[in-house]
Amino acid sequence: MEYAPVIGVGTSAEGQARSLWYDAWVRLRRNKLAMLGLGIVVLVILLAIFAPYITRYDPTEQLIWTEGRAAQLAPPNAKHWFGTDLYGRDIFSRVVYGSRVSLQIAIAAMGISVFIGTVLGALAGYYGGWIDEVISWLMNVIYAFPFLLFIITVVAFLPPSLTLVYVAIGLISWVSIGRVVRGQVLAFKNQEFVEAARALGVSNRRIIFHHILHNVIAPVIVQATLGMGSIIMTEAALSYLGFGTQPPTPSWGLEISMGQDYLLSGKWWWSIFPGIAICLTVLGFNLLGDGLRDALDPRLKQ
Amino acid sequence: MRRSFVLLLAALLVCGLTASVLAAPKYGGIWRDALNANPPDLNPVHATDTTSAEVIYQIFESLVEIDNEGNIVPLLAESWTSNEDGTVFTFKLREGVRFHATTEGGKPTANGGREMTAEDVVWTFNHICDPAVNSERAYFVDMIKGYADYREGITDHLAGVKALDKYTVQFELSYPFAPFISILGYNSFMILPREDVEKWGHREFNFHPVGTGPFKFEEWVQDSKVVLSRNENYWMKDADGNQLPYLDGIEFRIIVDHNIEWTEFLAGNLYQVYVDDPYYEQAGGTKMTVNPETGLKTAVTNLGLFYERPQLGTYYYGMNVEKPPFNDKRVRQALNYAINREVLIDLVLNGRPSPAKGVLPPGMMAYNPDLAGYTYDPEKARQLMAEAGYGPNNPLEIDLYYNSSTLHERVAEAMQAQYAQIGVKLNLRVLDWGSLLDGVERGEYGMFRMGWVVDYPDPDNFLYVLLHSENIGPQGNYARFNNPRFDELTKLARLETDTAKRIQYYQEAERLVVEEAPWVFIYHYATFSMVAPFVRGYELPSFGQYANKFRAVWLDR
Numbered sequence: 051m052e053y054a055p056v057i058g059v060g061t062s063a064e065g066q067a068r069s070l071w072y073d074a075w076v077r078l079r080r081n082k083l084a085m086l087g088l089g090i091v092v093l094v095i096l097l098a099i100f101a102p103y104i105t106r107y108d109p110t111e112q113l114i115w116t117e118g119r120a121a122q123l124a125p126p127n128a129k130h131w132f133g134t135d136l137y138g139r140d141i142f143s144r145v146v147y148g149s150r151v152s153l154q155i156a157i158a159a160m161g162i163s164v165f166i167g168t169v170l171g172a173l174a175g176y177y178g179g180w181i182d183e184v185i186s187w188l189m190n191v192i193y194a195f196p197f198l199l200f201i202i203t204v205v206a207f208l209p210p211s212l213t214l215v216y217v218a219i220g221l222i223s224w225v226s227i228g229r230v231v232r233g234q235v236l237a238f239k240n241q242e243f244v245e246a247a248r249a250l251g252v253s254n255r256r257i258i259f260h261h262i263l264h265n266v267i268a269p270v271i272v273q274a275t276l277g278m279g280s281i282i283m284t285e286a287a288l289s290y291l292g293f294g295t296q297p298p299t300p301s302w303g304l305e306i307s308m309g310q311d312y313l314l315s316g317k318w319w320w321s322i323f324p325g326i327a328i329c330l331t332v333l334g335f336n337l338l339g340d341g342l343r344d345a346l347d348p349r350l351k352q
Numbered sequence: 353m354r355r356s357f358v359l360l361l362a363a364l365l366v367c368g369l370t371a372s373v374l375a376a377p378k379y380g381g382i383w384r385d386a387l388n389a390n391p392p393d394l395n396p397v398h399a400t401d402t403t404s405a406e407v408i409y410q411i412f413e414s415l416v417e418i419d420n421e422g423n424i425v426p427l428l429a430e431s432w433t434s435n436e437d438g439t440v441f442t443f444k445l446r447e448g449v450r451f452h453a454t455t456e457g458g459k460p461t462a463n464g465g466r467e468m469t470a471e472d473v474v475w476t477f478n479h480i481c482d483p484a485v486n487s488e489r490a491y492f493v494d495m496i497k498g499y500a501d502y503r504e505g506i507t508d509h510l511a512g513v514k515a516l517d518k519y520t521v522q523f524e525l526s527y528p529f530a531p532f533i534s535i536l537g538y539n540s541f542m543i544l545p546r547e548d549v550e551k552w553g554h555r556e557f558n559f560h561p562v563g564t565g566p567f568k569f570e571e572w573v574q575d576s577k578v579v580l581s582r583n584e585n586y587w588m589k590d591a592d593g594n595q596l597p598y599l600d601g602i603e604f605r606i607i608v609d610h611n612i613e614w615t616e617f618l619a620g621n622l623y624q625v626y627v628d629d630p631y632y633e634q635a636g637g638t639k640m641t642v643n644p645e646t647g648l649k650t651a652v653t654n655l656g657l658f659y660e661r662p663q664l665g666t667y668y669y670g671m672n673v674e675k676p677p678f679n680d681k682r683v684r685q686a687l688n689y690a691i692n693r694e695v696l697i698d699l700v701l702n703g704r705p706s707p708a709k710g711v712l713p714p715g716m717m718a719y720n721p722d723l724a725g726y727t728y729d730p731e732k733a734r735q736l737m738a739e740a741g742y743g744p745n746n747p748l749e750i751d752l753y754y755n756s757s758t759l760h761e762r763v764a765e766a767m768q769a770q771y772a773q774i775g776v777k778l779n780l781r782v783l784d785w786g787s788l789l790d791g792v793e794r795g796e797y798g799m800f801r802m803g804w805v806v807d808y809p810d811p812d813n814f815l816y817v818l819l820h821s822e823n824i825g826p827q828g829n830y831a832r833f834n835n836p837r838f839d840e841l842t843k844l845a846r847l848e849t850d851t852a853k854r855i856q857y858y859q860e861a862e863r864l865v866v867e868e869a870p871w872v873f874i875y876h877y878a879t880f881s882m883v884a885p886f887v888r889g890y891e892l893p894s895f896g897q898y899a900n901k902f903r904a905v906w907l908d909r
Binding site for chain 2: 110115118122136137292296297298310314315317
């Protein structure tokens with residue numbers, strides 16, 4: 051086993067491919083930290099899906115109007131596990147529902163990133179020449195661009211919305227994927243199996259998308275998983291600054307920003323719990339991403 | 353046991369305070385304070401905001417001033433008289449008032465510290481109304497005779513202001529205008545030294561302000577601090593004949609974040625602090641005693657003295673009555689019925705402001721305690737919305753524009769939940785203050801947050817400025833309210849000199865506004881401030897904390 055790309059050869063690759071994924075899964079399972087990461091990620095996904103069944107209160111329901119002062123800024127208790135905020139909203143509900151916003155944006159933005167990154171990276175790597183130069187120049191420009199400033203500028207001109215946030219993040223964060231794909235394609239395009247395909251008269255498009263990209267899936271998955279964490283952080287930062295998710299939609303970043311005024315006066319629960327949620331989720335994606343990288347790259351382990 | 357100890361401590365503190373108030377004031381010390389923004393303009397002629405005013409009040413003086421209880425009292429003018437029909441006002445100026453002799457680290461000023469005379473008053477009002485200077489608040493004095501001719505370039509001076517002798521100045525008005533004297537106390541009408549204004553030009557004078565006030569300008573580091581020093585030639589003396597001010601100087605640091613400001617106050621680096629809601633309890637806000645006469649509330653804690661009082665101002669959501677859905681009165685009324693002002697104020701705002709039934713704040717002339725206003729009635733709100741054609745199948749969605757600040761955000765989220773109860777979806781659109789004001793002045797936004805604090809203590813400053821159809825747009829009528837009867841009433845009240853009649857006109861006008869509901873009336877402001885325990889001679893003005901004057905403040909330590 052010199053290198054993994056062998057599995058990409060020919061049409062009978064399917065059987066062998068499954069065994070690669072199986073091998074990877076076996077390796078991943080042996081990695082305790084990666085399994086912890088996977089556990090956290092699965093938990094967050096389950097929270098997001100089953101939010102209405104897990105929580106007792108509507109995350110936007112303001113209890114002060116009916117229950118008065120007792121419901122306001124209550125510390126964690128049996129009814130409100132994470133306490134309540136200024137308006138008597140249940141912070142546990144808001145944290146659980148907040149996972150929906152975070153995941154929604156992370157998945158949508160990552161989808162856009164993966165699409166742009168893969169297509170542009172593959173084109174640059176395969177064709178080389180001026181196409182490569184233009185795309186690489188674009189990647190360098192975006193890479194050097196102040197990320198938050200770009201999004202804040204965009205949001206300043208258009209009314210903030212979830213769609214805008216993930217499109218803006220997606221349009222910017224494809225560069226790392228694009229670079230990985232370009233590098234991989236560059237390494238593969240002169241391999242024998244590609245040359246063989248070319249000799250058989252297979253079209254460029256088919257070679258790129260069918261023969262080469264199959265072999266690039268693994269590093270893209272690793273990059274995408276690692277990238278999820280940073281997208282969740284970006285969304286939180288934007289919402290914290292008031293440019294992301296808009297009230298009353300619960301978002302972790304927004305919660306921290308509203309709660310921080312009360313942090314010094316001892317009402318810690320309003321921003322601490324959403325803060326923990328962000329930390330854990332990002333940690334989960336990063337651990338899983340690291341584990342996947344180790345599992346999907348046999349050269350590292352053998 | 354513990355409670356009695358606290359009581360004892362409080363008693364000791366109160367005794368200590370009374371004793372020290374009676375003690376002779378000490379000279380010296382720098383007053384350390386914070387501004388919540390970099391002042392937009394320190395030239396009074398161009399300043400329109402409270403942050404600039406807070407500094408301007410220390411450097412400059414006007415003919416009359418509004419004291420801490422809201423009364424008009426002499427300042428640079430010692431006394432004044434008016435003719436029978438209220439069209440000619442004659443002011444006798446104080447003798448021996450000198451402009452600052454030095455500024456900015458001891459450099460001599462252009463005026464050289466000469467005496468302020470009637471000629472300076474005449475020049476200042478000509479300068480303010482000069483079309484080339486284009487003062488933002490010149491229109492406040494558009495009733496001075498010859499104003500229009502001067503503005504249009506027909507004459508080269510303001511005919512209605514004349515110096516009768518060195519210390520006597522006369523204003524002639526084109527029509528009787530009752531609030532004229534109180535307008536002269538507004539912070540744009542400070543008497544300026546001609547030489548210094550001409551040396552710098554009216555734009556650069558912002559960076560080199562010179563006046564007659566108790567403190568001289570020393571240094572302004574943009575976005576960082578404004579430093580003032582004691583005016584050793586200041587004219588005012590205390591009751592015992594000691595020269596004011598007591599302080600050696602003032603340092604205003606520009607601190608935008610209330611949390612940082614609070615931490616700095618606790619660390620002893622600031623002597624006055626804005627008490628944001630999260631610190632209200634800690635500052636003693638929940639244990640205040642009220643003076644029934646002035647409405648001033650005070651609390652003494654080991655952190656310092658916390659003052660709070662009603663402020664002449666109104667916080668509202670304006671609705672552009674020209675834009676759908678706000679061109680429908682039923683929608684505007686429904687939005688007023690839908691909110692529970694009492695709970696909003698009690699719980700979200702710590703009970704500090706008071707619920708607004710109409711436009712005029714309590715304490716203002718013509719304030720009507722019997723005004724019906726809008727009470728919390730979600731049923732009625734839903735019914736009105738249904739009549740206007742909105743309901744579960746056709747829900748109304750509104751964008752609310754407001755400027756970014758934790759206070760506005762807190763109120764807006766509460767309003768959002770209240771409106772959701774009657775099936776109205778409120779989208780929050782946050783802008784910076786400049787963009788909000790710009791869009792609102794151009795009538796671009798349907799619903800917007802606004803607040804108005806008094807410039808001169810007369811209902812004219814609220815009803816005429818904010819709702820008369822002549823003032824639609826940048827002048828102040830942002831709701832673009834246009835009601836002929838209302839216009840007539842506020843005009844009549846402008847020309848009337850009999851106070852009882854004026855009150856009648858204003859009360860009828862306000863009832864009209866409430867019925868037509870161009871605003872969601874939310875609350876009347878409270879102003880508050882906390883000062884360090886060793887501060888003496890500080891008073892919280894009813895006009896708002898920003899109007900505080902430090903000429904009689906001293907530090908007991």
